Structures are given as C-alpha cells and as structure tokens.
Amino acid sequence: MARREVKRVNGELFTMTYGALVAQLLEDYESDDEVNKQLDKMGYNIGVRMVDDFIANTNTERCGSFKETCTTLAKEGFRMFLGVTATISNWTADDKECTLTIDDNPLVAFVELPDEHRELNYCNMYCGAIRGALELLQYRTRVTMTKDVLKGDKDTQLTITLLEVLDDVPPPED
Amino acid sequence: MATTALKTTSLSAVEFLVAEICRGSKDIATTHDARYKHVEAIGYRTGLALFESHSACISEAKKNMRFQGELDVIKYLCKDMWQVIFQKQIDNLRTNHKGVYVLHDNQHPMLTHLPRTIPIDENVQLLLAYPCGVIKGGLAALGITASVSAEITALPACKFNLDVRRA
Numbered sequence: 001m002a003r004r005e006v007k008r009v010n011g012e013l014f015t016m017t018y019g020a021l022v023a024q025l026l027e028d029y030e031s032d033d034e035v036n037k038q039l040d041k042m043g044y045n046i047g048v049r050m051v052d053d054f055i056a057n058t059n060t061e062r063c064g065s066f067k068e069t070c071t072t073l074a075k076e077g078f079r080m081f082l083g084v085t086a087t088i089s090n091w092t093a094d095d096k097e098c099t100l101t102i103d104d105n106p107l108v109a110f111v112e113l114p115d116e117h118r119e120l121n122y123c124n125m126y127c128g129a130i131r132g133a134l135e136l137l138q139y140r141t142r143v144t145m146t147k148d149v150l151k152g153d154k155d156t157q158l159t160i161t162l163l164e165v166l167d168d169v170p171p172p173e174d
Numbered sequence: 175m176a177t178t179a180l181k182t183t184s185l186s187a188v189e190f191l192v193a194e195i196c197r198g199s200k201d202i203a204t205t206h207d208a209r210y211k212h213v214e215a216i217g218y219r220t221g222l223a224l225f226e227s228h229s230a231c232i233s234e235a236k237k238n239m240r241f242q243g244e245l246d247v248i249k250y251l252c253k254d255m256w257q258v259i260f261q262k263q264i265d266n267l268r269t270n271h272k273g274v275y276v277l278h279d280n281q282h283p284m285l286t287h288l289p290r291t292i293p294i295d296e297n298v299q300l301l302l303a304y305p306c307g308v309i310k311g312g313l314a315a316l317g318i319t320a321s322v323s324a325e326i327t328a329l330p331a332c333k334f335n336l337d338v339r340r341a
Contacts, residue, residue, distance in 0.1 A: 009283065011181035012224060013259050014188050017304075020219035021195055024212065028202050038201070042194040049193075053186050081187040106181060110223070 006057050011083055015109050022122060032119035039121070043128020050129065051136045054080060066139055066162050067095050073133060074100055082106050096162040100130070105149060105156040113150040121145050123156055130160060140164040185283055192284065196300045206296050210303045217307020218314070224259065225315035244338060247316050248275050255312055275336040278327075285330035294326050302332065309334060 025035045054060070054077055063069040074086040084106055090099040107123050121127075127143040134141045140163045147157035195216055199209040252264035256279075266278035284305055292298070302324035310322045313336075320338045327333060 007185040007283070007286075008182040009185050009188055009261060010259055011183045013220070014183040014191065016220045016223040017188065017191055017195075017216065019223065020216045021191070023219060024216050028212075038198065042198055045197070046190045046194055049190050050186075053184075053190075081184050083181045083183050106183070 006080060008083075011106055012109075014082070015106050018107055018125070019111060022120075026117065026120070032117050036119075036121045036124045039124040040128035040131075043125035043130075044132035044135075045128075046125070047129035047132025047134075048136050050077070050081060051133045063137075065095070066165070067091065067098075069134065069137055069139065070098055070100070070160060073130065077133070078102070098160055099146070100158045100160055101147075102126070102156040102158075108149050108156070111150060118151075121148065122150050123148065126156075126158060130158065134160075135166070138166040138168070140166055186287070189284065189287060192301065192304050195304065196297070199300070206300075209300055213300055213303035214307040214310070217304040217309075218311035219307075220304075221308035221311025221313075222315050223311075224308070225255065225312045244273075244318065245269065245271075247313070247318055248336070250316075251309065251312060252277060259308070273338040275338070277334040277336065278331070279333070280331045282330055282332045285326070285332060288329055290329050292329075294329075298326065299324075302326070306334065309336070 022035070022039070025038055026032075029035050029038060057080065058076065060072060060076060063072055070088050074088045078084055078086045084102065084104050086100050086102045088098050088100055091097070105123065107126075111122060113120065113122060123145060127145060131141055131143045142161045142163055144159050145157070146159045147153035147155060149156055196209075196213055199212040203209045203212055248267065248269070252267050256262065256264050260283045262281070262283070264277045265280045268276040268278075282305070284301055288298070306322040306324050310320060313320050318338060320336045322337075323335050325333050325335065
C-alpha cells in the first residue's frame with residue numbers, strides 16, 4: 001500500500017503555539033510543578049492520538065519488542081510529527097531503560113527560561129506524549145526529563161523506563 | 175541574520191496540540207466565553223510571535239511586503255501570511271471598504287480532519303478561537319487592531335469576519 005501523504009505546515013507554527021500555551025499556563029496555574037503536570041497530561045492525550053495517526057500514515061511493520069518500539073518512535077515518529085529525529089542510546093542490560101536524545105529540539109527555539117521558573121520543565125509535554133504513545137502499544141513506562149538545554153545542558157534528554165508490559169484486555173462479558 | 179530552511183511539522187501535530195489546548199481550557203475556565211478567551215489568547219500570542227521580527231516566518235513573508243494601506247495588510251495576511259503558516263492561501267476576500275473584511279477559507283486546515291457530519295457546537299467554535307487569535311495576533315504585529323470571529327459554512331470551509339476598529 002502506498003504511503004499516504006502527510007500534510008505539513010510551517011514548523012514555527014507548532015513551536016510558537018507550544019510557547020504560547022506554556023506562557024498561558026504559567027499565568028493560569030500557581031506553580032511550575034502544576035504546569036509540568038498539566039503539560040504531561042496534555043502530552044499523554046496527544047501521544048495516544050499520535051499512535052493511530054502514525055499507523056494510518058506509514059507502512060511500519062509491527063514492532064516485536066520494547067527496544068524496537070522505542071527506536072521506531074524516536075526515528076520515524078519524531079520525523080513524521082516534528083520533522084526532526086531523536087536517537088536512542090544507553091540501553092540497560094535488561095533492555096528496560098534507555099535514553100532518548102532530541103538533538104535539534106524544535107520546542108526550544110526562541111525560548112529562554114526566566115529565573116523565577118527554574119522548576120519548569122518546559123518540554124514536559126514530550127514525557128507525556130511518549131508515555132501515552134507507548135501505553136497504547138501496551139508498554140507502561142515512566143518518562144522523565146534528564147537533560148534540558150534550557151537549563152544549560154547540551155541537548156534535551158529523556159529517560160524512558162519500562163515498568164510493565166500490559167496484557168491485551170479482553171472485552172467484558174455481556 | 176542567517177536564514178535557515180524552514181522546518182515543517184505534520185499538520186496533525188498542530189491539530190492535536192490545538193485540540194488539547196481546547197480540552198485543557200475546561201480545566202481552567204467554567205463558561206464557554208472564558209474558555210473561548212483562553213484559546214483565543216493562545217492563538218493571539220502565537221500570531222504575534224510568528225510575525226514579530228525575530229521569527230523566520232516574517233523574513234520569509236516579508237519579501238512581498240509593500241503596504242499602501244489597510245487593505246494591503248489584509249491582502250498580505252490572506253496571501254503571504256496564510257501561505258507561510260498553512261501552505262495555502264485564503265480563497266476569497268470581500269470587503270465593504272469601511273473596515274469590515276470577510277475571508278473565505280474553503281479548506282481550513284484546522285477543520286479538514288473533522289467528520290463532515292459533526293454538529294457545529296461550542297466545541298467546534300472553541301477550535302476556531304485558535305485561528306481567530308492567530309489572525310488577530312498576526313495583524314497586531316503589523317499594527318492593526320481588529321476583532322475576529324469565525325463562522326462555519328459547510329465543513330471544512332469557514333469564513334473569518336474581521337472588523338478593523340478605526341482609531
């Protein structure tokens with residue numbers, strides 16, 4: 001089957017909309033921590049929808065393992081939605097934890113973190129989105145930001161930890 | 175300033191983000207009006223940022239900027255700005271030459287994925303608060319204050335009504 005053409009728009013639209021959202025949330029919520037939570041929650045809902053959209057638009061074969069799934073997400077997923085790629089590295093021996101690095105993070109262009117918001121994880125939506133996407137694929141995970149360019153690191157890094165492989169939930173009996 | 179090639183994201187990434195912004199507004203505001211204002215404010219900031227000088231968008235679109243008057247700015251919005259943002263132009267522009275403009279978008283990107291049969295209710299209105307805000311913010315960056323509202327004719331077409339307040 002031919003790959004469906006994915007409609008694309010100017011990348012700055014996404015970057016600026018995300019920035020506007022974070023700015024608005026900082027006004028609406030009391031603390032950075034609450035904004036982080038809200039971004040994570042919104043990301044989760046988006047991640048769930050992205051999986052469907054990804055499958056509908058690509059010929060990707062079913063991934064056999066958690067490792068394969070994470071690699072596809074980083075390479076293909078990031079490219080399709082955000083026009084950049086991410087790399088996966090640092091797998092632990094049991095293949096349950098890895099590091100995802102976004103080299104050219106589109107969210108942080110034009111952003112500077114003011115001193116009074118040092119607790120803000122500006123890119124926290126990534127964590128929620130990856131967690132949501134993986135959960136729909138039956139991997140319950142914990143995703144945390146470990147490096148943040150806005151806090152002086154060289155690049156944006158997230159740590160993905162597999163907590164549980166979920167079983168297919170059978171439909172409830174009538 | 176070095177001009178880098180403009181990167182793109184999928185339209186769906188923006189759609190999902192905007193849908194989430196609309197849903198998230200329900201955690202903050204209780205009335206439809208307050209939610210509408212919240213979403214519009216995010217659109218406004220977006221439009222303003224996109225067309226302020228530090229953005230690559232403006233340098234891309236600026237090439238054709240030759241403003242004689244207000245109508246030129248609105249034309250610029252319909253052709254260049256819309257093209258830079260959504261990679262399409264507004265299909266039709268009408269004006270009464272007294273500050274009221276009607277912009278017809280026959281395939282509005284924020285609406286193309288909605289099923290044709292969904293009821294045009296408050297949720298759809300909320301979704302349109304975003305492009306209304308973007309237009310308002312983009313015009314503000316070019317020095318024009320306008321009130322903007324959207325009407326759906328038949329999905330995925332809609333029209334934006336601009337009312338430019340004369341100082």
